[in-house]
Amino acid sequence: MKIRLDLMEGMGAIFLSASPAVFCVLTFFRFYSDASFFFAILFVLHGFFLYLFFIDKVGFDSKVNVLVVFFVFSGLISAALGSGSFFGVPQSLACAGYALALLHCNINPSFYKLVYYVFVSFCFFLILQGIDPEGVFLVSRNVVSVFVVLGLSLYYIACQNYCKSPSVLPAILGVIVAMWAIGRSGMASAVFFLFYAVFFTGKRFSTKGFFVFFVLVFLYFVLAGEYFNILTVGIDRFNTLGIEDVRTLINSAYLIRVTSLEWEFFIGGDLGKIYEVISVNGNPHNSYINLHVNFGIFGFVVMVFFLFYSILKLVFLRNFTLLIVLLVCLFRSSFDVTAFYGPLDFIIWYIVFYVIGFSRVNFGWSMSRGV
Structure with missing residues (x-):
């Protein structure tokens, strides 16, 4: 019993x-x-x-x-x-x-990182299929970056609870996914997380980090070639619209x-x-x-x-x-x-x-x- x-x-x-x-x-x-x-x-x-x-x-x-x-x-x-x-x-x-x-x-950060990676993998699958983020969810494409913020927030909180510094890779992936969704505030939010992971926790890009980053960039630009312009569109929105x-x-x-x-x-x-x-x-x-x-x-x-x-x-x-x-x-x-x-x-x-x-x-x- x-x-x-x-x-x-x-x-x-x-x-x-x-x-x-x-x-x-x-x-x-x-x-x-x-x-x-x-x-x-x-x-x-x-x-x-x-x-x-x-x-x-x-x-x-x-x-x-x-x-x-x-x-x-x-x-x-x-x-x-x-x-x-x-x-x-x-x-x-x-x-x-x-x-x-x-x-x-109190859950190990690896668990939340895994949950976050599942969502990121889903987004990369859609990218490779050439699918417009606007047609993925029942609401606008802006919800994509909301999930990025939610996933990274849970991961960072778990890292805090386990007295660990967050890894740089989840934030890098968040920036790429947010760029796919184009939204300016979503891209800025992901960049803030990346900036914190790199500069405010004592972590730096390691050789492994550089390798993973460039592999992801290669896959993004080559395998999803027809979506190449979405990056420049997102950046141009900042330049032409700002926050107006x-x-x-x-x-x-x-x-x-x-x-x-x-x-x-x-x-x-x-x-x-x-x-x-x-x-x-x-x-x-x-x-x-x-x-x-x-x-x-x-x-x-x-x-x-x-x-x-x-x-x-x-x-x-x-x-x-x-x-x-x-x-x-x-x-x-x-x-x-x-x-x-x-x-x-x-x-x-x-x-x-x-x-x-x-x-x-x-x-x-x-x-x-x-x-």
Whole structure:
């Protein structure tokens, strides 16, 4: 009986520890499969189970739970009185559950690297097939770089927990995949990860790193020759557009509307009445607009406060790994709806929880440790 109980506990521990990987798989199929609603339901149910399981360990009266409950009620109020999303509330709660699982479960970075390599291999297969990234997922090609950011974030977090410096290769592959997807903010995000892996962890390109890099470049240019122009297209978009595009018009139009209508200022703006948003299929292309729409002004102010607090606290703790992960996620979220009812909520919740509830627990890697 004891052996059987130990086996059940061991299987349960494996199931809980693999939750971040389950998050990645379910999120991928939510954007890739025609059965996206089915995977969204599984995502919410699994994440909600994790939240109930781990919040019992953290404590229902903890700062973590109080913060989550506040945003649940803010989301429900904005959905009932404004144009927020009712279904987004359980998604946010599920992401909080996955974040708690990641805080409590310590997995070797090699596992997350393997999960990330599976996605990268999928992208390289599509590249070699000459497939346009725009037609791969149910949403735009910009989601490709979101998965790059998500995968690298989990890998970097795991490296921190194991006191290891992240390898350069995953970031190199991330840059190549992001270039295939063309998006400017996605390419910049991947480059930030690469810059950190090379210069801020004491690692340098080794002979092996140079060899692998040039082999990948060779495969990219030769075997995917018909896609050669996609690299120059991506770089040209930086040169010709910079950061100016429809997003600037959307941000300006939204700000004008919510500052002129007091009710929408408090409960969130109505995106369905803003022409600039309607013209791009209702996508505001900015997670901070999404934050105000879904949580109202009070939720917006509280979240911005905790994000700034997290940045300052991570600088104080010299936890540069989590700092770069958070900054990249926030940067990427400035150009698309990737957070505050998006896949990067998982990482953002994790870092906020770490700072407000776990910052005194020293299991993180930092530059000062000289690893």
